[in-house]
Amino acid sequence: MFKNEELEINLGPQHPSTHGVLRVKLRLDGETVKHCYPVIGYLHRGVEKICENKTFFQGQVWTDRMDYVAAVSNNLGWAEAVEKLLGITVPRRARYIRTLLTELNRISSHLLWLGTHAMDIGAMTVFLYAFREREEILDIFEAFCGARLTTTAFRIGGLRDDLPPGFEAKVRAFLDRFLPCIDEYEDLLTENRIWKKRTIGVAPLSAEDCIAMGVTGPVLRAAGVAYDIRKAFPYAAYDEMQFDVPTRMEADTYARYQVRLEEMRQSHRIVQQCIDGLPEGAVMAKLPKILKSDVGEVYHAIEAPKGELGYYLVGEKGGANPYRFHVRGPSFVNLQALPMMTEGKLLADVIAAIGTLDVVLGEVDR
Amino acid sequence: MQMTPASMTIVQTLVMALIQIVAVLAFIFVLVPMLTFAERKVIGYVQVRLGATRIAGGRTGLTGAINRFMWWMGYFPVLSFFRGLPTFMADGLKLVTKEDIMPAKADKFVYWLAPIICMVPAFAAFAAVAFFPGVLGHFPAWVPVVGGLPVTGYISNINVGLLYILGLASVGVYGIVLGAWASNSKYPLLGGLRSAAQVISYEVPLTLSLLVPVLLTGSLNFSTMSVDLATKMHPLAIVPLFIGFFAYTTCGFAETNRVPFDLAEAESELVSGFHTEYTGMKFGWFFLSEYTNMIVVSALSSAFFLGGHYLLPFGLQNFVPASWGWFAQPHLIFFLGKVGFLLFVFLWVRATLPRYRYDQLMNVGWKYFIPLTLVNLFIAGVVRFIA
Amino acid sequence: MSLLKTLIPFDIAKGLALTGRYFGRNFFSANRKKVRANLKHITVEYPEVPIHLAPRYRGRLQMLRDEQGEIKCICCLACERICPTQVITIEKGRKEGRKLPYPVRYTFEMERCIFCEFCVEACGYDSIVLNHQFELATYNREDFAHGTEGEFQNMFKPTPVGTFSVAGEDDANAPHY
Numbered sequence: 042m043f044k045n046e047e048l049e050i051n052l053g054p055q056h057p058s059t060h061g062v063l064r065v066k067l068r069l070d071g072e073t074v075k076h077c078y079p080v081i082g083y084l085h086r087g088v089e090k091i092c093e094n095k096t097f098f099q100g101q102v103w104t105d106r107m108d109y110v111a112a113v114s115n116n117l118g119w120a121e122a123v124e125k126l127l128g129i130t131v132p133r134r135a136r137y138i139r140t141l142l143t144e145l146n147r148i149s150s151h152l153l154w155l156g157t158h159a160m161d162i163g164a165m166t167v168f169l170y171a172f173r174e175r176e177e178i179l180d181i182f183e184a185f186c187g188a189r190l191t192t193t194a195f196r197i198g199g200l201r202d203d204l205p206p207g208f209e210a211k212v213r214a215f216l217d218r219f220l221p222c223i224d225e226y227e228d229l230l231t232e233n234r235i236w237k238k239r240t241i242g243v244a245p246l247s248a249e250d251c252i253a254m255g256v257t258g259p260v261l262r263a264a265g266v267a268y269d270i271r272k273a274f275p276y277a278a279y280d281e282m283q284f285d286v287p288t289r290m291e292a293d294t295y296a297r298y299q300v301r302l303e304e305m306r307q308s309h310r311i312v313q314q315c316i317d318g319l320p321e322g323a324v325m326a327k328l329p330k331i332l333k334s335d336v337g338e339v340y341h342a343i344e345a346p347k348g349e350l351g352y353y354l355v356g357e358k359g360g361a362n363p364y365r366f367h368v369r370g371p372s373f374v375n376l377q378a379l380p381m382m383t384e385g386k387l388l389a390d391v392i393a394a395i396g397t398l399d400v401v402l403g404e405v406d407r
Numbered sequence: 408m409q410m411t412p413a414s415m416t417i418v419q420t421l422v423m424a425l426i427q428i429v430a431v432l433a434f435i436f437v438l439v440p441m442l443t444f445a446e447r448k449v450i451g452y453v454q455v456r457l458g459a460t461r462i463a464g465g466r467t468g469l470t471g472a473i474n475r476f477m478w479w480m481g482y483f484p485v486l487s488f489f490r491g492l493p494t495f496m497a498d499g500l501k502l503v504t505k506e507d508i509m510p511a512k513a514d515k516f517v518y519w520l521a522p523i524i525c526m527v528p529a530f531a532a533f534a535a536v537a538f539f540p541g542v543l544g545h546f547p548a549w550v551p552v553v554g555g556l557p558v559t560g561y562i563s564n565i566n567v568g569l570l571y572i573l574g575l576a577s578v579g580v581y582g583i584v585l586g587a588w589a590s591n592s593k594y595p596l597l598g599g600l601r602s603a604a605q606v607i608s609y610e611v612p613l614t615l616s617l618l619v620p621v622l623l624t625g626s627l628n629f630s631t632m633s634v635d636l637a638t639k640m641h642p643l644a645i646v647p648l649f650i651g652f653f654a655y656t657t658c659g660f661a662e663t664n665r666v667p668f669d670l671a672e673a674e675s676e677l678v679s680g681f682h683t684e685y686t687g688m689k690f691g692w693f694f695l696s697e698y699t700n701m702i703v704v705s706a707l708s709s710a711f712f713l714g715g716h717y718l719l720p721f722g723l724q725n726f727v728p729a730s731w732g733w734f735a736q737p738h739l740i741f742f743l744g745k746v747g748f749l750l751f752v753f754l755w756v757r758a759t760l761p762r763y764r765y766d767q768l769m770n771v772g773w774k775y776f777i778p779l780t781l782v783n784l785f786i787a788g789v790v791r792f793i794a
Numbered sequence: 795m796s797l798l799k800t801l802i803p804f805d806i807a808k809g810l811a812l813t814g815r816y817f818g819r820n821f822f823s824a825n826r827k828k829v830r831a832n833l834k835h836i837t838v839e840y841p842e843v844p845i846h847l848a849p850r851y852r853g854r855l856q857m858l859r860d861e862q863g864e865i866k867c868i869c870c871l872a873c874e875r876i877c878p879t880q881v882i883t884i885e886k887g888r889k890e891g892r893k894l895p896y897p898v899r900y901t902f903e904m905e906r907c908i909f910c911e912f913c914v915e916a917c918g919y920d921s922i923v924l925n926h927q928f929e930l931a932t933y934n935r936e937d938f939a940h941g942t943e944g945e946f947q948n949m950f951k952p953t954p955v956g957t958f959s960v961a962g963e964d965d966a967n968a969p970h971y
Contacts, residue, residue, distance in 0.1 A: 050593045057678060072597070072765050099878040102910045163666060163762025166813055169454035173836050180848070187852035187924070193910045201915065205850060228812045232805040235667050235761045388597070389764040392676050452820040453813045457837040481839070484823050759813045760806065779801075 047075055054083050058161040058392050061402030072387050077380040084406035092366045097123045097197055097332045105191040108404040110153050112192045113146035114345040120195040121276055122341035122352035126334055135199035135324040140278040141315035142194055144308040149178040150346035151301045155226060158396035162239050167229050174222050177215050184208055197332060199325035212316050219309055223302060240295035244382040244394035247292055255374045258348025263300045264292035270344040282311050294397040334360050347371040347399050368407060372400040422552050427562045431533050439698040440495035446754050448488055453758040459491030502691035510591055510684050517589035522692035525582025528575035529699040535568035536706050537561035539716055539739045540630035561630060568629035573614060576662060580606040583671060583681050590684035598680030601765055602664060602671035608772040609661040615780035616654040619647045619787040620711040633715035641794035647787035648721045652712035654780050659704035663697060666757040670765055701753055709745035716742045847926050852909045855902050856925040866921030869895040873913035873922060881907045905935060
């Protein structure tokens with residue numbers, strides 16, 4: 042009669058809060074998670090292999106579709122990796138505009154994270170408030186490159202076009218409005234006792250564990266490691282920017298929430314500097330008609346909103362496309378830590394943990 | 408209190424009761440869909456969006472005319488809020504006409520029984536709720552059978568009315584647990600277990616907070632209590648009544664499975680909890696009972712703590728001089744206004760707060776609300792002693 | 795002090811005040827003549843109220859004709875070659891009274907198009923654009939096929955190309971919607 046049975050449930054791939062098609066196999070003892078096993082691959086398209094068959098120019102559109110909420114960051118990584126392989130120098134104005142758009146994209150990605158994470162924990166309204174601001178950023182992207190999500194924003198060697206007329210005014214209007222909006226989210230969440238209870242001490246991942254699992258990004262910084270590629274190995278125009286790398290020591294969900302909010306403020310700072318100090322000049326480097334690589338390999342990592350986004354490219358002699366292409370996606374690597382964060386905790390914490398890792402399944406599965 | 412006049416025959420009593428029941432049921436059946444509409448619109452407006460603005464159908468015919476009219480409403484500030492009002496009828500229609508799907512491995516009888524167990528107590532609770540503590544008016548003399556008789560603001564004036572309501576409120580949870588179990592599915596099972604634990608542990612502070620009015624008035628009769636609490640209280644009674652209001656309303660949120668205590672149907676964790684496998688009108692009964700319970704909780708809260716049918720809450724009505732005229736008298740509209748405001752608070756809170764975790768919910772119940780309500784009961788005792 | 799903080803939920807009141815403020819402001823002032831900056835509500839009542847697209851918006855691929863009504867495309871196949879998803883197929887041919895090559899068949903399979911605008915970028919003759927059409931959903935797969943001949947004459951559908959080519963100062967400064 043008193044049989045002690047464990048309940049095995051599938052969280053996903055169709056579930057309101059697995060952010061796409063993540064499937065998590067859970068073995069539950071009551072509400073306690075005994076075993077957690079993420080199953081991925083439902084969105085696999087073989088982006089790496091496809092890109093090996095596309096030219097360097099064409100490859101960029103596939104990076105849009107990996108981490109689709111941070112497409113500009115992905116574009117930047119691809120463009121810079123290829124430029125590194127081909128030895129192209131990008132004009133300074135182009136680098137500034139790239140930095141500007143990438144930071145706006147970081148804000149938009151963090152806003153999406155904040156909205157969905159809060160929604161998972163039950164606070165509905167933050168989602169809509171966050172999307173209100175995200176909408177404006179997407180409008181800015183639309184004004185710049187014509188698309189809102191799959192931007193294909195940059196070109197190898199610079200940018201396709203200069204900023205459209207009225208772009209600066211738009212960005213400045215957004216910047217003026219944005220900081221009070223962060224305060225609004227904080228009003229709803231930061232002090233709230235339920236939010237604190239749901240996040241403080243939930244899904245902890247110490248610095249040692251983070252490093253052992255290869256976890257990067259806000260999750261790592263919330264564990265007290267001030268590792269930010271923008272500071273460590275500056276790319277684009279980050280070496281000319283003033284900004285801080287926010288860290289927390291608590292290594293829990295609440296710390297990650299604080300780190301990301303602070304990162305949004307820092308991104309706001311960087312965008313402000315970019316728009317104020319925008320240099321004049323060309324936006325496109327002089328390029329040969331057809332891009333041909335030489336023998337060589339590069340690894341170029343950027344700080345995507347979710348962590349270290351690395352592109353590994355191998356070039357062959359006279360090749361118009363990469364011989365080998367590999368992506369080190371932050372979502373994929375971060376997702377590894379999910380079992381470590383949730384085993385022995387409660388079911389509701391799994392939801393919080395998935396939210397706090399900020400995974401995008403397009404990038405996990407690639 | 409006025410009881411049913413002894414001069415009424417049995418037939419007259421029954422007909423009178425029937426009329427009242429039909430009136431109250433009609434009231435609920437209109438109010439609940441309106442509440443779902445209000446939920447869409449209130450949450451929509453909080454979230455700087457519009458909510459429902461139009462109904463299905465084309466640009467022609469009746470729906471087209473309605474849609475065009477609602478489009479015109481959108482040009483005016485407050486009127487704009489009431490766009491999409493016909494959706495409440497559309498929602499009801501949808502629930503009734505949807506296909507009824509039953510899982511193959513479900514326990515058929517229990518699966519069918521559960522929504523009823525959930526719904527009947529929710530409706531039955533209204534038998535003891537006094538919408539107005541006295542006579543609302545008289546039937547005109549030409550009405551057959553009941554002509555000239557007084558219409559009371561309550562269906563029945565039970566002497567242990569509060570006990571009756573509390574008893575019914577705790578039956579409702581069986582519907583949730585049985586429904587969850589009968590679905591023979593994993594998410595509903597988890598939702599049902601959560602709900603059982605939650606409702607049982609919040610029943611204690613709920614009852615303890617309702618003991619304050621009972622202690623202060625020395626009665627369990629709904630009408631007597633609401634009148635006495637509004638008008639015959641010692642000035643110090645405001646303290647226990649205020650704390651009691653806070654505790655009761657919060658526990659009421661838990662009792663009705665609303666945010667921030669909606670663990671049983673936490674959609675981000677359990678898909679939709681105990682009614683995941685329910686469709687059509689069976690789901691509709693669960694839905695209806697949840698909203699009806701919200702109305703019951705609001706009615707109790709406003710009757711006992713917010714001064715009920717009088718203007719001022721927490722026994723402050725004492726200080727209203729008779730010279731205020733209309734405002735010094737009890738009115739049905741005051742009561743309904745307070746119920747409406749509390750229902751709005753339900754929606755407002757839903758739009759604002761995150762959800763507790765299962766163990767935290769238990770902690771809050773046992774370690775925060777039970778001590779609070781116990782202390783409050785003690786304060787009420789002191790007040791009663793002084794008075 | 796901390797006991798007081800626990801007993802009296804100021805934190806929750808703060809959140810409620812914010813949402814309540816939004817509700818009140820919207821309830822008493824929201825109407826159709828809103829301005830985005832005032833933050834009444836951000837919903838666009840889309841089919842009735844048109845959406846303001848940016849001048850660079852990337853919509854459906856459209857072929858252009860010159861002043862004489864001739865197809866501008868001269869079949870250099872640059873778009874076909876650059877397209878990352880290979881949705882463009884061109885059949886090169888000749889036409890009476892035209893010196894330049896003429897696209898006998900220009901097929902554009904829109905269901906696979908990713909709207910990257912590489913084709914327009916590659917075109918040296920400005921003969922194609924991505925226009926501002928975004929209501930592209932149809933009920934049939936066949937409707938996605940676009941061409942120039944026979945029943946597929948939809949590559950020239952009248953579209954607001956004018957707003958595309960004249961990206962004025964006004965256009966960019968206008969409110970969002």
